[in-house]
Each structure stands twice: as structure tokens, then as C-alpha cells.
Amino acid sequence: MSKELMPDLNEVTQDSKNMALLSWIGTFFLGFIPGLILYVIKTDDAYVQDQSKESLNWSITVMIAYAAAFILSFIAIGVVLFPVIGLCHLVFCIMGAVSTSKGNRFRVPFAIRLIK
Numbered sequence: 001m002s003k004e005l006m007p008d009l010n011e012v013t014q015d016s017k018n019m020a021l022l023s024w025i026g027t028f029f030l031g032f033i034p035g036l037i038l039y040v041i042k043t044d045d046a047y048v049q050d051q052s053k054e055s056l057n058w059s060i061t062v063m064i065a066y067a068a069a070f071i072l073s074f075i076a077i078g079v080v081l082f083p084v085i086g087l088c089h090l091v092f093c094i095m096g097a098v099s100t101s102k103g104n105r106f107r108v109p110f111a112i113r114l115i116k
Contacts, residue, residue: 012047012103020051024096024106028089032059039115051100058096058111062089 019038026034035056042048065085072078092108099106 016045016047017101017103019045019048020100021097023048023052023055024093024100027055027059027096028093031063032056035059047103047105050105051096053115054107054111055093055096057113057115058089058092058108060114061108061110061112064112 019042023034023038035052035058038048038052039056042052062085066082069078069081069085072081088110092110096106096108
């Protein structure tokens, strides 16, 4: 992301940190809905826009992984994948929440970047 689109860490307001935090917490409980709402509504805040886009990409990735695990569950591999996907989802949402509460950018290493 270009420098002018991403503010310095000193410029991130507490309100921006809180909204980004809500995006990651909401992603764990409600899937893609909080990330999508914040991505559409908070167009004036580059930090919230960036983190809501990342949480939205992650939730889409998790939905694709769950769909693949469901299909693979007919040959018993998917049954093992469901808890692994759930654990990864929990860990990355917690990491995103902790990182955004400090005002840092967070990138999920395994997320498919569909929304740029």
C-alpha cells in the first residue's frame, strides 16, 4: 500500500483503533459482515479501511476453506480440517485485534487478497 494511503502510526486516532478492533472481533463472531460494513462506511479513514479490507479478505478465505472442508468431509479428510480452520480463524482474529488495538497494521499470511 502506498505511503500516502497508509498513515503513520502516530496519526492513527483512538477511534480508528477501536473501529479496526471491532472489525477483527466482529469477524470472528459474525464472519464477513462487520468487515464489509466498515469497508463501505468508513471511506474517510485509511487505517480502518485497510484493516476492514484485511478482515474481509480473511473472512472470505475462511468461508472458502470451510466450503472445501465440507466437500472433503465426504472422504473423511474434511472432518480433520474443520477444527484446524476454526483454530486458525480464532488465532488470526485475536492477532488482528491485538495488533490493531496498538495501532499497527496486521496482515494475515494465508489470506487470499480478493479485495485490493
